[in-house]
Amino acid sequence: MPRLVSHPDEVKIISRRFGMGATDIDRFIELGGYESVKKALAQGPEWIINEMKASGLRGRGGAGFPTGLKWSFVPKQSAKPKYVLVNGDESEPGTCKDHLIFLHDPHAIIEGTIIAGLAIGAKTGFIYLRGEYRYLIQIVEKAVADAYARGFLGTNIFGSETEFQVIVQSGAGAYEVGEESALMESLEGKRGVPRIKPPFPAVVGLYGGPTVINNAETIAAVPHILAMGGAAYAAVGSERNGGTRLFGISGHVERPGIYELPMGYNLKKMIYEVAGGIRGGRKLKAVVPGGSSTPVLLPEEIENLGMDFDQVGKAGSMLGSGGVVVIDDQTCIVEFALRTISFYAHESCGWCIPCREGTDWLKKSLTRFHAGFGTIQDIDNIQYLAENMMGRTFCPLGDAAAMPTIGFVKKFRKEFEDHINGKSCPYAKHVEVALV
Amino acid sequence: MSTETMSIFSPQLAAKFDALVLKYPVKRSALVPMLLYAQDEIGYVSDAVIAEIADRLSITPLDVRNVATYYSMLRFKPVGKYNVQVCTNISCMLRGAYDLFDHLQGTLGIGHKGVTADGVFSLEEVECIGACCWAPAIQVNYDFHDELTNDKVDAVLATYRAKAKGATTNA
Numbered sequence: 001m002p003r004l005v006s007h008p009d010e011v012k013i014i015s016r017r018f019g020m021g022a023t024d025i026d027r028f029i030e031l032g033g034y035e036s037v038k039k040a041l042a043q044g045p046e047w048i049i050n051e052m053k054a055s056g057l058r059g060r061g062g063a064g065f066p067t068g069l070k071w072s073f074v075p076k077q078s079a080k081p082k083y084v085l086v087n088g089d090e091s092e093p094g095t096c097k098d099h100l101i102f103l104h105d106p107h108a109i110i111e112g113t114i115i116a117g118l119a120i121g122a123k124t125g126f127i128y129l130r131g132e133y134r135y136l137i138q139i140v141e142k143a144v145a146d147a148y149a150r151g152f153l154g155t156n157i158f159g160s161e162t163e164f165q166v167i168v169q170s171g172a173g174a175y176e177v178g179e180e181s182a183l184m185e186s187l188e189g190k191r192g193v194p195r196i197k198p199p200f201p202a203v204v205g206l207y208g209g210p211t212v213i214n215n216a217e218t219i220a221a222v223p224h225i226l227a228m229g230g231a232a233y234a235a236v237g238s239e240r241n242g243g244t245r246l247f248g249i250s251g252h253v254e255r256p257g258i259y260e261l262p263m264g265y266n267l268k269k270m271i272y273e274v275a276g277g278i279r280g281g282r283k284l285k286a287v288v289p290g291g292s293s294t295p296v297l298l299p300e301e302i303e304n305l306g307m308d309f310d311q312v313g314k315a316g317s318m319l320g321s322g323g324v325v326v327i328d329d330q331t332c333i334v335e336f337a338l339r340t341i342s343f344y345a346h347e348s349c350g351w352c353i354p355c356r357e358g359t360d361w362l363k364k365s366l367t368r369f370h371a372g373f374g375t376i377q378d379i380d381n382i383q384y385l386a387e388n389m390m391g392r393t394f395c396p397l398g399d400a401a402a403m404p405t406i407g408f409v410k411k412f413r414k415e416f417e418d419h420i421n422g423k424s425c426p427y428a429k430h431v432e433v434a435l436v
Numbered sequence: 437m438s439t440e441t442m443s444i445f446s447p448q449l450a451a452k453f454d455a456l457v458l459k460y461p462v463k464r465s466a467l468v469p470m471l472l473y474a475q476d477e478i479g480y481v482s483d484a485v486i487a488e489i490a491d492r493l494s495i496t497p498l499d500v501r502n503v504a505t506y507y508s509m510l511r512f513k514p515v516g517k518y519n520v521q522v523c524t525n526i527s528c529m530l531r532g533a534y535d536l537f538d539h540l541q542g543t544l545g546i547g548h549k550g551v552t553a554d555g556v557f558s559l560e561e562v563e564c565i566g567a568c569c570w571a572p573a574i575q576v577n578y579d580f581h582d583e584l585t586n587d588k589v590d591a592v593l594a595t596y597r598a599k600a601k602g603a604t605t606n607a
Binding site: 001002003081090091092093094095096098099124130131132133134135167169170171172173174175186187188189190191192207248249250251252256257258288292323325326327328331336339340343346347349 | 459460461462464465466467468469471472493502503506507508509510524525526527529530531563564565566567568569570571575578579580582583
């Protein structure tokens, strides 16, 4: 069972019910649950969207698009049914934040889904979880059944004239399905490959109907935003980055875990104070700030780095999913790069050639390199290949593989050269990824 | 009673499938979860599983196979009663997942995608299972075990061994 951690600097908004038994519907209500949806029903769609815009909430899946704005793109009139889609496919290495929301507060997701539905005029919401999370799927299914039994879901929710249904869906193992259009393909019973955009999901989405798709953490924030007011939520975060974030800190820290901190929180402080510093008193070598697809940062780059979309972007990386992976000075970066790219080679859906072939070539090159058979030319080739994958695929998976690779080669070129000079890994460990 | 009179699935699962296809605006949406639930019961996605699911969704077996081969959790041959999946992705790797994987290979006497002679365990190296902050982690069937060491994982295996033995004795 995932361990809960805490730190005095935390601002618990999304995580405030964690560990309090809120999977039970009565307990959830006792803790203030389902009050925001009643408010939303009374106030109407325009009010909901305005509060969301005021909150400054930006999508927690990784792209950081303003949620209120996204919801406002859905056409008011539509011949086809509209849908809300909650993305709980969470498969980016370094990321496990949604895991805890589903485990401790599934009703918050249901409440957020209903509110999103009210905002755009949808009658059906889907909550899609990765298939590996079976025990969480069961928790969410139970929560949905309890909500139906109370009349919170169904034809006349909370005694109103409004209908809202929720369907819980299980994936079956595919990182690519975390991409919004691939997720819709998967939900329609097909291979989870991306769709060509435009049209965007807000106009033509699931079953051809206008669809809003949000990350599970984004949806979980919604009821809290309406409860505290959009402006109050925005005040918690940094400029243009409203609210808090569930940061997952993993790797070589003393106290790994999920911590809810205000947007803009200093990354160095997060590592050294919140997560207890580098394990075993070692030195920090590098940080991957937002999941495996985000370019690596050096210790000197995190000195004054606030963790929000804009500041991390300015530092040459991305906030992504908020999955901070901390790497100590005993780690081989080439090995780390190889393990990262092996993931993307395994998970590329194969539809776009630059991604399908590029990830495989990068994996092969890095494998050879790490085994001590690389050449100087190879270093340039790896960078050239990755740079040529950028922006040449239908979905961001190609970029997600290329961006970290470019970062590793640029920032740790010397370590690559050491592998050539020593004809092997200077750290003596050797990874052979068995996955096929 | 299932609508399929000659179902290869248990009556409970057949009834679940009957209800599942009615949930969605388009019944094909049930395909991915159906494959997973069928695999849980039968052990793998067999030709018979594909044929019946195709029939239930009014699509071709080729359509089903085309989708099934895309998802990494679906498999086309049996595994052990307890399928041990070791995450070696970055967060787990940094906290000793490869040592754990080596240890498990030694203890079980099998490699990646191997099955023990008694059929109790199979072993697999897998991509991120979403337990990064509690690394290193493994998944045995659908159970997560996290913050592991070699000693801890031995204890985990022992509980499954005991369960398998219990099941044999009861039978």
